[in-house]
Amino acid sequence: xxxxxxxxxxxxxxxxxxxxxxxxxxxxxxxxxxxxxxxxxxxxxxxxxxxxxxxxxxxxxxxxxxxxxxxxxxxxxxxxxxxxxxxxxxxxxxxxxxxxxxxxxxxxxxxxx
Amino acid sequence: xxxxxxxxxxxxxxxxxxxxxxxxxxxxxxxxxxxxxxxxxxxxxxxxxxxxxxxxxxxxxxxxxxxxxxxxxxxxxxxxxxxxxxxxxxxxxxxxxxxxxxxxxxxxxxxxxxxx
Numbered sequence: 245x246x247x248x249x250x251x252x253x254x255x256x257x258x259x260x261x262x263x264x265x266x267x268x269x270x271x272x273x274x275x276x277x278x279x280x281x282x283x284x285x286x287x288x289x290x291x292x293x294x295x296x297x298x299x300x301x302x303x304x305x306x307x308x309x310x311x312x313x314x315x316x317x318x319x320x321x322x323x324x325x326x327x328x329x330x331x332x333x334x335x336x337x338x339x340x341x342x343x344x345x346x347x348x349x350x351x352x353x354x355x356x357x
Numbered sequence: 358x359x360x361x362x363x364x365x366x367x368x369x370x371x372x373x374x375x376x377x378x379x380x381x382x383x384x385x386x387x388x389x390x391x392x393x394x395x396x397x398x399x400x401x402x403x404x405x406x407x408x409x410x411x412x413x414x415x416x417x418x419x420x421x422x423x424x425x426x427x428x429x430x431x432x433x434x435x436x437x438x439x440x441x442x443x444x445x446x447x448x449x450x451x452x453x454x455x456x457x458x459x460x461x462x463x464x465x466x467x468x469x470x471x472x473x
Contacts, residue, residue: 286466288464333400344402344405
């Protein structure tokens, strides 16, 4: 089955700096790659997603890039702010359309004021 | 719109006790999911229901059963709770229209379960 690895597990940056989180996946037929943000004690919420026919997508300070050949995708947060501090999860939807998302293990991002 | 709701918010069980976690959504979504979240392990799918009347196993179904009661409600049952089932449980739903699986999953607030 699909296997998703996420790195790093923790990331500490200075406010204003950029943060990058990377995920790799195993099934080359996977076609949908969302990112979720989970604040402490809260539910996961979708922040951005990308489909396999697109290489990059931006939404204000966040962007996601996809490299299908290398089977990895990354979340980029620019001009980080303290409110960006949270756990971020990548996920991959398998090709078999079973509607199952496989999540990475998460990255705890701390933005230092 | 309440979105996805879950009850209870918190529960303490003794080993061997049973309980049912309730989930409901008011977004007219077709698909519903149950996940568990353990520290350092992300979200793992327990069971899902692609549409009303169907349920399927996810990654970690052992020790759990589910019921898709109707389009709105999807319950998770622990028949004989074990300490290994101590976790935070999230329910989620997605629209999944026209066969497109890439629909956003909306999560409930979670149920924190402690099994002693």
